[in-house]
Amino acid sequence: MTSFSFTAVMAPLKILFVNCTLKQSPEISNTEALWNYVAERYRQKGCQVEQVRSIDFKFPIEIMPEGRDALLPLFEQVQATDILIVGLSGTRSSAYQRLLEYLQDICQIRAEPTTGQSPVYNKVFGVVMVSGAPHDIAQTCYEFSQLGCVNPPNNAVTWLPSVEFSEDFMAANGKQPIQVNQEARLLVEHSVAIATLLQSSPLTANQRAATHETQAIADQATPASPTLLTPKTVRTDDHLDGLDPHRLTKRIWTVMQEGIRRGFTFKVFSLEDRTFQAEREGKGFLYKIYPGHFSFRRQYEDYDYEQFKSRKLALMQQDGLSIPTSYGTFKTFAEIPLETLSYPLVAKPDSGSLSENVFPNLGTVAQLRQATAVIEASGGVIKLESHIAGRDYRVLIINHQYAGCVERRPANITGDGERTILELFQARNQEEGRGDRNEAHTTLHQLVFDHTSRQLLHRANYTLETVLPAGKMFFLQKKITASTGADYVDCTDRLHPDTIKDCIAFSHHFSTLTLGFDLMTMDLSRPLAETGGAFNEYNFLPYVDLHENCNIGQQRPVCQLIWDYIEAHAAQIVTSDFNVF
Known part of the structure; x- marks a missing residue:
């Protein structure tokens, strides 16, 4: 009797790289250069490699269920691949966002009718990124896992400029750091191994059945009783059994410290909501972030009004305060009437804080296009206004x-x-009080040398070995962000009396105890009308620790004013049962 043995012959794995750069083909792309470095290792494994650029496609507003949309070839490439790699350059760009939204829509429309599995179910996923942030990789991997892709271990390759390496990947001329070499090899090894396993033994979960089962359980469930919150005492030097204050942000802790000096003790009700209890001699009150006027209904109305920068500027303009020229708000770059603009400009989200995605001093349409692409990708509404020169x-x-x-x-x-x-940079990071970049419990952070720093160095024709003349100041960042090592200089005694008067008068619009104004001007000691200065916005919860812990000039005990108010109105606000005011 003749016996036969069969050996399954696996087809070569197919790899598709979707480059989400904002550069259209055939413009040179650092992300593509990094991908080519990775792709060669896939080819050595016998894989078939293809690549496309997301920005080269015109994504439709509406996906046609019948498949008549113009992106059918792209969808078919994605559907046919075994390993899908997405390329990011510096941020999750608008090109990435459009790709993601398209795949989310079409995967829902074309889900398998019986199981509910999406067309990318069982595809192995990875990321190649140039000059980005780790949280962008994490978010991207999560989004594609929700589509049905499989994330293997070590599924990202990143190029991050550093002191040792050039300002971009291509300029490194093939000199990749050990990290890039290691990550490329691990991505290829793990993704190929997982894809091979999935070819022979694919995942078969019935998502529709799981949805129906969980819905049935939810329909039968009864609401649970709310869990009572047990507050946790904030530790002080003589009370070490509570919450470590290093888990609090510096501005919250700075206000607490003044209260502690006055005999108050504190408990945390919710770190997430930043809700606290202050107590002294058996009496106290609840507050959120900062102790305030406790007219909460009115304050919440104030906070609601504050959410949009355009509203803030309109109110300041009504009061006669100097503000930048506004060009309006827009959902996309295409909506902006370019012919009406006067440069330089500032592009920013209409809501948000901490200078996130704010792009000042834009001088060209190309710069404006890049800035708005970032704001669009983050889901923000674009606000354009004139750039005000000054400090x-x-x-x-x-x-x-x-x-x-x-x-x-x-x-x-x-x-x-x-x-x-380089020596000056290192010396500044030895200054007392400078915390780690990601540390919340500090006002000052260590200086960061990154891609922006390299650009500024290059434009000034400097190197790390350049010796600056005595007294010459050189900026390592374009934006003022605490996490990259900003300085805070006390100027309290220099502000012009008219500006002070305007700020105080405007503050009477609100019942909040604290109000901070962002101001740009060439000379703080002169009226804004003379310098062309302007107010950018105001905030109800300004960082009081900037004044208490500034690293240049006189530190101001501003939190005393907060607690002076609390004690002066104690008869109105203090109760023995900690009612919320």
């Missing part, structure tokens, strides 16, 4: 009184005629 200041009003003013400077070094730029 950046924060004016603080507490209980309708002038409390202080600080200048906020981007990370910088100042030459001494002896040390190199």
